[in-house]
């Protein structure tokens with residue numbers, strides 16, 4: 001009989017859906033996150049076949065999961081990469097459910113030293129899944145500690161210091177590591193190579209997003225017509241998480257301002273009010289475009305300079321803002337920096353500055369590229 005997965009977050013064993021740890025309950029922020037996580041959980045597909053889109057990735061994973069189940073063998077390690085909100089965590093939580101094995105969840109940012117990883121590795125049951133989110137954030141020492149764990153299911157623990165130091169070799173039960181990253185470029189080649197499957201998640205097509213919006217609306221018990229679902233899909237930056245967030249806002253809006261069911265006009269009014277435009281860009285996206293325009297004359301300009309001017313971390317621009325704008329061809333990346341395209345000038349409703357370089361000149365080898 002398949003066992004239900006036990007979810008453990010950051011070493012604190014608690015069942016999925018269980019109450020958050022008490023000390024967190026004191027802080028408003030933690031409460032907000034908990035509510036958000038609760039909401040997120042309600043909308044998150046539970047099985048891979050409930051997931052919409054990413055068909056090629058789904059087919060490959062379904063085969064691997066099926067084969068692993070039939071042969072009663074541990075599934076090979078899997079690495080997911082792609083911008084935030086596209087389903088990396090969802091795949092990572094659906095796979096163990098489909099396999100009927102336990103799941104542990106760790107965050108790369110919280111694994112500061114090998115000792116932080118040891119409990120996860122020693123607790124891992126045979127065939128279970130260990131999911132490390134933001135795996136590009138683990139320091140080099142943790143990464144090297146992972147190599148023998150992934151390859152031979154053993155770890156080398158050093159006890160004592162200096163001349164008294166001894167190395168203890170410990171065997172682990174075979175497990176599956178699932179890593180997720182927004183930037184494969186930051187992963188070292190030896191770590192990347194230890195993943196048997198590497199899957200890139202791309203932005204979703206409009207029909208897929210509209211389907212996600214309809215399914216989420218049903219789960220949230222709110223009536224929505226097809227045109228409204230299409231409108232929210234168009235304004236969701238190709239990203240399921242954003243589609244769900246926009247839908248929640250539109251639901252609040254229609255509850256307050258109308259009879260509670262969503263039509264296209266109400267969806268448009270709600271999203272306009274939130275500053276989401278017809279391409280789905282929010283204020284931060286437009287600020288990024290207008291910063292490149294003014295003071296940087298349309299570019300090329302380095303991303304650090306744009307981040308400094310906007311007063312936000314460079315990583316936020318690279319991970320969250322740029323991928324969709326590059327994909328939408330509003331901006332291009334060149335060896336000399338970011339540059340606006342004619343489409344961006346048109347969207348901002350401004351003229352291309354006279355001295356701004358034209359579209360993708362040969363000189364700077366302007367090629368749109370999604371990831372670092």
Ligand code: ADP
Nearest residue numbers: 043044051052084085086087088089090240241
């Ligand atoms: P990531 O880990 O890539 O940042 P998540 O897996 O957390 O993204 O996805 C964010 C939310 O988007 C999930 O809670 C889920 O509700 C929704 N979602 C993501 N991918 C899909 C999908 N393929 N089908 C339906 N909903 C999805």
